[in-house]
Amino acid sequence: MTSILDLAPVIPVVVIHDAAHAVPLARALVAGGLPAIEITLRTPAALDAVRAIAAEVPEAWIGVGTVTTPAHVAASVAAGARFLVSPGATPDLHAALADSGLPYLPGVATVSEVLAAVERGLSELKFFPAEAAGGAAYLKALSGPLPDVRFCPTGGITVDSAAGYLALPNVGCVGGSWLTPADLLAAGDWDAVEGLAAKAAGLRP
Numbered sequence: 001m002t003s004i005l006d007l008a009p010v011i012p013v014v015v016i017h018d019a020a021h022a023v024p025l026a027r028a029l030v031a032g033g034l035p036a037i038e039i040t041l042r043t044p045a046a047l048d049a050v051r052a053i054a055a056e057v058p059e060a061w062i063g064v065g066t067v068t069t070p071a072h073v074a075a076s077v078a079a080g081a082r083f084l085v086s087p088g089a090t091p092d093l094h095a096a097l098a099d100s101g102l103p104y105l106p107g108v109a110t111v112s113e114v115l116a117a118v119e120r121g122l123s124e125l126k127f128f129p130a131e132a133a134g135g136a137a138y139l140k141a142l143s144g145p146l147p148d149v150r151f152c153p154t155g156g157i158t159v160d161s162a163a164g165y166l167a168l169p170n171v172g173c174v175g176g177s178w179l180t181p182a183d184l185l186a187a188g189d190w191d192a193v194e195g196l197a198a199k200a201a202g203l204r205p
């Protein structure tokens with residue numbers, strides 16, 4: 001199965017208020033070099049956006065984030081998600097994510113949560129909230145005792161701090177919302193979004 005962590009150095013984390021923005025937004029991100037896109041389940045438009053991208057932008061790896069319940073998993077699969085991301089995970093959510101048949105990144109923030117995920121056979125996780133939970137220094141410390149676990153740190157990361165994470169051996173990619181700021185989406189400035197994506201795609205040549 002393709003690893004979500006290896007598709008691009010950055011996964012854009014998107015909060016979308018207007019599903020009509022979904023297709024041009026996804027095309028701009030893909031054109032900039034970021035094919036893996038996470039639409040968060042934070043707005044009523046989110047699942048419509050996922051459906052539109054799945055139908056009209058097949059070159060995008062469209063994923064769903066802010067998955068916090070088994071019902072979210074089912075709705076995301078039905079909408080056409082190709083991967084799932086959660087900010088944390090309970091035993092029930094872990095089970096639903098595993099049953100989805102999709103690649104997924106459950107969120108962890110402590111060593112014990114990492115070990116619980118490893119017990120379930122997982123080796124690729126989201127580290128959230130990355131900056132607040134210890135940042136790149138925390139992940140660097142984990143690479144000693146847990147060298148086989150790779151992370152997608154997300155939460156508070158910027159274009160300036162991303163490179164420090166990407167230089168770590170246990171970081172596959174980072175996630176962030178800086179590529180799709182609300183003002184650019186509201187203005188429909190897809191060229192600017194493509195420019196932000198291209199800069200992010202170049203963080204790891």
Ligand SMILES: O=C(O)C(=O)C[C@H](O)[C@H](O)COP(=O)(O)O
Pocket residue numbers: 013040065066067085086087107128154155156157175176177178
């Ligand atoms: O919604 C989710 O599933 C989350 O876990 C939280 C998001 O990944 C972060 O909020 C990313 O947002 P920034 O910190 O703005 O880059």
